[in-house]
Amino acid sequence: MVSTSPLCPGRQAAHSRMSITARSCDAAANDVLPYGLASERARLRAAGSMLARLFSDSNLMPEAHKYPAWVEDSESDEEKLREERNSESCDPQDSQAEDSVSVAQDNEEAETGMEEEDEDEEEEEVEEEEENGTRPRKRGPKRRKMTKARMERFKLRRQKANTRERNRMHDLNSALDNLRKVVPCYSKTQKLSKIETLRLAKNYIWALSEILRSGKRPDLVSYVQTLCKGLSQPTTNLVAGCLQLNSRNFLSEQTAEPGRLQPPTSTFAMHPYPYQCARLPSPQCQAGAGTSSHPLRSHSYCGGYEQHLYGNGSPEYPGSELEGSLSPSLCTNGGSYSLKPESPPEHEKNYHYTMHYSAMPSSRGAAHGLLLRPGLHSDSLTAYDSHIHHDRTAVYEELNAFFHN
DNA sequence: TAGGCCATCTGGTCCT
DNA sequence: AGGACCAGATGGCCTA
Numbered sequence: 001m002v003s004t005s006p007l008c009p010g011r012q013a014a015h016s017r018m019s020i021t022a023r024s025c026d027a028a029a030n031d032v033l034p035y036g037l038a039s040e041r042a043r044l045r046a047a048g049s050m051l052a053r054l055f056s057d058s059n060l061m062p063e064a065h066k067y068p069a070w071v072e073d074s075e076s077d078e079e080k081l082r083e084e085r086n087s088e089s090c091d092p093q094d095s096q097a098e099d100s101v102s103v104a105q106d107n108e109e110a111e112t113g114m115e116e117e118d119e120d121e122e123e124e125e126v127e128e129e130e131e132n133g134t135r136p137r138k139r140g141p142k143r144r145k146m147t148k149a150r151m152e153r154f155k156l157r158r159q160k161a162n163t164r165e166r167n168r169m170h171d172l173n174s175a176l177d178n179l180r181k182v183v184p185c186y187s188k189t190q191k192l193s194k195i196e197t198l199r200l201a202k203n204y205i206w207a208l209s210e211i212l213r214s215g216k217r218p219d220l221v222s223y224v225q226t227l228c229k230g231l232s233q234p235t236t237n238l239v240a241g242c243l244q245l246n247s248r249n250f251l252s253e254q255t256a257e258p259g260r261l262q263p264p265t266s267t268f269a270m271h272p273y274p275y276q277c278a279r280l281p282s283p284q285c286q287a288g289a290g291t292s293s294h295p296l297r298s299h300s301y302c303g304g305y306e307q308h309l310y311g312n313g314s315p316e317y318p319g320s321e322l323e324g325s326l327s328p329s330l331c332t333n334g335g336s337y338s339l340k341p342e343s344p345p346e347h348e349k350n351y352h353y354t355m356h357y358s359a360m361p362s363s364r365g366a367a368h369g370l371l372l373r374p375g376l377h378s379d380s381l382t383a384y385d386s387h388i389h390h391d392r393t394a395v396y397e398e399l400n401a402f403f404h405n
Numbered sequence: 406t407a408g409g410c411c412a413t414c415t416g417g418t419c420c421t
Numbered sequence: 422a423g424g425a426c427c428a429g430a431t432g433g434c435c436t437a
Contacts, residue, residue: 157423162414164424169412193410 184227185242196235203227 176194180186183200192200207226210218218226224243228236 158415161416161424165415165426166413168425173412195410 185239187238190238192235192238196231199230200227200235200239203229203231 173194176197179201180192180197183192183197183204185192185200203226207218207223210226220243224240227243228239231239
């Protein structure tokens with residue numbers, strides 16, 4: 001039995017504490033492009049530029065965040081500093097703490113020695129007084145006495161820095177939210193964790209670059225394995241669910257009916273990943289029946305996998321094609337359909353899996369189970385989705401007409 | 406209660 | 422000097 005956290009599948013991962021930094025993003029990005037093909041790199045650069053534009057879109061950025069109460073409350077701030085001074089002065093012998101509390105020491109000096117100075121003298125640089133005996137004088141530039149005015153400036157600077165840092169992290173989170181929407185599996189109610197989002201995005205880019213490089217259609221198993229490489233088990237289940245993949249079924253098919261799957265000439269490296277998801281129905285359609293010479297023009301697959309992978313029927317590759325395949329305008333939850341497991345556990349009933357589907361499903365048969373309702377998930381439409389929602393409505397209407405006439 | 410994830414604060418470093 | 426970026430520390434929230 002696979003347990004799934006209803007809020008965050010990444011929480012199940014036994015990863016050590018990690019912070020999402022630009023360095024980790026760079027490290028992930030460096031793994032994405034294993035090939036020296038200039039054309040693929042150019043396309044991916046274009047995709048990267050598109051993502052950068054997407055993330056830098058001012059409409060996507062959160063509104064100005066309110067300052068916490070203490071920012072505007074100087075008295076509470078002073079109390080905070082006072083508490084810090086009290087707590088940090090408990091162990092004066094700790095040299096490491098000494099560095100960290102230098103500001104507090106300065107504050108202390110300000111209180112003890114400078115209160116009677118007038119404001120003009122406060123602007124002067126004054127050598128630090130000799131410390132009283134026990135500890136040697138610290139190296140480095142001589143510290144200035146922390147006057148009241150200086151302390152105020154310090155506090156103001158610190159508050160501004162905190163605000164900037166807060167906004168910076170909010171922007172980063174906003175970009176991560178946008179990234180969540182363009183990776184293969186998006187659920188507003190069950191958000192991927194930051195690290196899982198980055199991993200899935202990296203795998204997704206890898207998978208797309210493999211397709212571009214080889215010009216071949218990967219088999220379903222390898223595709224999902226590639227997407228799920230390094231992800232936690234709950235996230236793997238989520239992605240597999242989004243791709244309508246029943247690992248138990250495809251594993252058995254792999255052994256009992258290998259002919260139904262792509263031969264092992266897959267362009268994706270097979271790696272043993274312990275799929276244990278057995279809560280999803282069988283794939284509605286089997287892979288491998290296609291004869292299309294081009295993966296992006298395939299008309300043989302059906303179901304989420306194909307719609308996800310080849311859904312954009314545009315015959316053009318570069319530029320707009322890439323933007324189309326990566327852009328949420330074609331990869332949207334606004335017109336997506338939910339994939340619900342058969343008899344889901346109680347705690348999963350509120351899950352809201354959405355599968356990004358693209359402009360044109362591959363066949364009419366594939367569309368039979370597909371309800372194209374522009375407002376289907378309007379509750380989960382975000383600001384960005386709302387932004388592009390209007391443009392997509394016409395497409396949905398056309399598709400509805402196409403499939404229901 | 407432990408562990409995972411997250412937001413925030415903070416000081417350091419680098420760059421303009 | 423000030424801003425951007427980073428990483429460590431901390432505490433809150435949530436789940437198993």
